[in-house]
Amino acid sequence: MEIAFYVLAVSAILSALAVVFAKSPVYSVLWLILTFFTIAGQYVLLNAQFLAAVHVIVYAGAIMVLFLFVIMLLNLNIATEPVKPVYMRAYEIVGGCVLCLTMVAAIHTSSFEFTPVNAYDNSIGTIEKLGVTLYNNYIFIFEVSSLLFLAAMIGAVILAKKGDI
Amino acid sequence: MRLTNRYKVVSDKKMTFAEKLYLPAIATGLGITIRHFFKQKVTISYPEVKREYAPVFRGRHVLKRDENGAERCTACGLCALACPAEAITMLAAERKRGEEQLYREEKYAEKYEINMLRCIFCGLCEEACPKEAIFLTDTHVTAEFHRDDFIYGKKQLVEPVDNRIDVSKRGKPSGRL
Amino acid sequence: MLPYIVFKLILVLVILGLTLLIATYSTYAERKIAAFMQDRLGPDRAGKFGLLQPIADAVKFFTKEDFIPAGADRVLFTLAPAIAMSTALMASVVIPFGNSLILNGMEFPLQVANLNIGVLYISGVVSIGVYGIMLGGWASNNKYSLLGSIRAASQMISYEIGMGIAMVAIIMMSGSMSLHDIVQQQAGPIWKWNIFVQPLGFIIFCTCAFAECNRTPFDLPECEQELVGGYHTEYSSMKLGLFLFAEYVNMFVSSALMSAMYFGGYNIPWIEHLNLPHNVETALGSAFFFIKIFFFIAFFMFIRWTIPRFRYDQLMHLGWRILMPLAIVNMLLTGIILLLIQ
Numbered sequence: 001m002e003i004a005f006y007v008l009a010v011s012a013i014l015s016a017l018a019v020v021f022a023k024s025p026v027y028s029v030l031w032l033i034l035t036f037f038t039i040a041g042q043y044v045l046l047n048a049q050f051l052a053a054v055h056v057i058v059y060a061g062a063i064m065v066l067f068l069f070v071i072m073l074l075n076l077n078i079a080t081e082p083v084k085p086v087y088m089r090a091y092e093i094v095g096g097c098v099l100c101l102t103m104v105a106a107i108h109t110s111s112f113e114f115t116p117v118n119a120y121d122n123s124i125g126t127i128e129k130l131g132v133t134l135y136n137n138y139i140f141i142f143e144v145s146s147l148l149f150l151a152a153m154i155g156a157v158i159l160a161k162k163g164d165i
Numbered sequence: 166m167r168l169t170n171r172y173k174v175v176s177d178k179k180m181t182f183a184e185k186l187y188l189p190a191i192a193t194g195l196g197i198t199i200r201h202f203f204k205q206k207v208t209i210s211y212p213e214v215k216r217e218y219a220p221v222f223r224g225r226h227v228l229k230r231d232e233n234g235a236e237r238c239t240a241c242g243l244c245a246l247a248c249p250a251e252a253i254t255m256l257a258a259e260r261k262r263g264e265e266q267l268y269r270e271e272k273y274a275e276k277y278e279i280n281m282l283r284c285i286f287c288g289l290c291e292e293a294c295p296k297e298a299i300f301l302t303d304t305h306v307t308a309e310f311h312r313d314d315f316i317y318g319k320k321q322l323v324e325p326v327d328n329r330i331d332v333s334k335r336g337k338p339s340g341r342l
Numbered sequence: 343m344l345p346y347i348v349f350k351l352i353l354v355l356v357i358l359g360l361t362l363l364i365a366t367y368s369t370y371a372e373r374k375i376a377a378f379m380q381d382r383l384g385p386d387r388a389g390k391f392g393l394l395q396p397i398a399d400a401v402k403f404f405t406k407e408d409f410i411p412a413g414a415d416r417v418l419f420t421l422a423p424a425i426a427m428s429t430a431l432m433a434s435v436v437i438p439f440g441n442s443l444i445l446n447g448m449e450f451p452l453q454v455a456n457l458n459i460g461v462l463y464i465s466g467v468v469s470i471g472v473y474g475i476m477l478g479g480w481a482s483n484n485k486y487s488l489l490g491s492i493r494a495a496s497q498m499i500s501y502e503i504g505m506g507i508a509m510v511a512i513i514m515m516s517g518s519m520s521l522h523d524i525v526q527q528q529a530g531p532i533w534k535w536n537i538f539v540q541p542l543g544f545i546i547f548c549t550c551a552f553a554e555c556n557r558t559p560f561d562l563p564e565c566e567q568e569l570v571g572g573y574h575t576e577y578s579s580m581k582l583g584l585f586l587f588a589e590y591v592n593m594f595v596s597s598a599l600m601s602a603m604y605f606g607g608y609n610i611p612w613i614e615h616l617n618l619p620h621n622v623e624t625a626l627g628s629a630f631f632f633i634k635i636f637f638f639i640a641f642f643m644f645i646r647w648t649i650p651r652f653r654y655d656q657l658m659h660l661g662w663r664i665l666m667p668l669a670i671v672n673m674l675l676t677g678i679i680l681l682l683i684q
């Protein structure tokens with residue numbers, strides 16, 4: 001299990017790096033899909049098969065397909081990439097630094113004391129457990145996030161219809 | 166005027182609910198295809214089973230010889246005149262002494278060419294011939310690599326003496342218009 | 343533990359072999375059925391009744407020139423058919439091909455992996471399968487291929503939703519995502535089969551399965567009249583073979599899924615009254631399961647040669663405005679009825 005974790009973790013980091021360094025956006029998306037798979041593998045190691053499956057279906061299977069879709073339609077490649085002006089570069093660097101700072105701060109302030117969980121307890125990541133937790137402890141957040149999705153859907157419909165409504 | 170009984174009036178009317186469901190239509194369609202599934206097949210497995218030609222089939226031409234083996238054609242040019250595709254050309258020549266065994270009439274075709282790319286196999290040459298010299302047989306004009314090879318001369322057209330081509334089944338096409 | 347692992351290995355090999363064999367002979371069956379429906383004879387030269395035709399096809403595929411177009415992305419062009427084929431094969435892992443065999447007092451289930459998320463696993467694998475087609479179409483650097491792959495992707499995403507919601511209704515009824523449990527609950531008399539409880543769900547699922555397999559009437563990703571060959575226009579040799587083959591494997595898997603989820607899987611109605619030995623019952627059940635699979639494969643083919651292709655807007659209309667609302671209504675009704683029964 002330890003070995004599986006390390007293999008998955010290393011490949012997750014490597015493929016995530018490949019996402020950033022890949023020349024072609026299509027390859028970036030493919031590396032990102034691989035990253036999602038390794039994360040799904042981590043879920044399986046934590047006995048959360050449901051999360052793993054949903055992760056694959058939603059992220060790798062649906063969202064990334066749409067990403068790939070858009071990239072293919074736009075036919076982005078190195079030749080058509082516009083030359084960015086200097087101030088854009090500056091923004092990018094500042095934004096990246098801020099993100100880095102936030103992450104470092106987050107890691108700095110969080111404590112690394114793990115509460116041991118019996119990873120071999122089969123019922124830990126089952127749908128029943130997840131459902132009970134979601135609908136008891138996190139019902140408000142769950143409903144609010146579903147409202148958020150609804151808002152996004154309506155927004156997409158309005159954008160697509162443009163003036164017809 | 167109604168040409169067949171299988172016509173259908175095309176209309177743009179709104180579909181009923183049952184038609185909109187689409188599933189009954191699928192069932193009907195499946196019924197038709199499944200009925201065809203068990204029908205007698207029309208395929209003929211060619212090399213093993215061969216389909217008979219119709220008696221009026223018109224294939225490549227043959228220039229007949231008479232019972233003594235002399236060529237019947239007298240180069241009158243009626244076939245060339247009758248040919249709607251103008252596929253036939255010929256060159257007439259006078260029969261020399263001692264050639265009676267080769268040519269039946271005093272005048273014969275020294276050159277007789279049919280351009281098989283022009284020919285439409287209508288059979289009018291056959292009808293026009295007063296000497297029963299040209300017939301269309303049930304063999305085919307084969308494929309060639311060059312266009313020139315489709316111009317058949319006497320070499321290809323005149324039937325060999327020792328290998329006569331039977332056209333008796335076709336007979337004289339006098340009954341036809 | 344060891345006999346268990348050995349048994350699993352044998353089972354994996356047998357199922358892989360069976361899947362490939364059935365897919366191979368599906369190509370033959372398709373050609374025969376198409377021919378018979380059109381009053382023809384179909385392939386009958388290779389072997390008796392043309393039974394060796396699939397082998398001849400395979401030999402032809404392997405010996406043809408393996409060509410990669412100049413503008414193509416070589417890596418993805420090669421990777422795409424492999425993805426299509428392997429994802430198609432992966433789905434059969436969770437299908438219960440039979441109950442269990444008891445040998446030497448040990449129970450060996452005839453299912454490679456009884457995942458507790460079996461149904462989700464299937465939709466996950468199916469949603470990954472679209473990458474094979476998408477990458478193949480894009481990597482070919484051909485506009486027809488690209489159009490085909492884009493069509494495939496949007497079609498698969500659209501119909502996955504209806505399919506998923508139709509499956510949710512089944513999951514609600516059985517209270518489990520494991521295909522083994524779903525099949526087990528349909529044991530007994532014939533009216534326990536889900537088709538009698540979920541007829542609407544079955545119609546939705548079946549239609550979506552056709553769309554997911556890119557079969558006529560939804561074979562827009564590869565329609566010849568508009569897109570030459572669709573996403574596999576530029577493919578040749580065994581790469582093309584893998585694409586075509588993946589379609590048949592997908593068809594086999596969907597047929598197996600349909601018979602497992604809606605037609606009782608390996609359960610023979612009323613068989614428990616015969617008091618047969620367990621292993622015999624399992625063997626008979628597996629045979630019955632395969633008969634049902636063959637029936638559905640034949641159904642796929644009959645539909646293909648009967649119904650003309652949908653137009654693209656009709657396809658999207660059907661998927662989003664008819665099947666998805668219907669599936670949601672079906673799910674709601676199932677939930678309400680389940681609550682009332684409780």
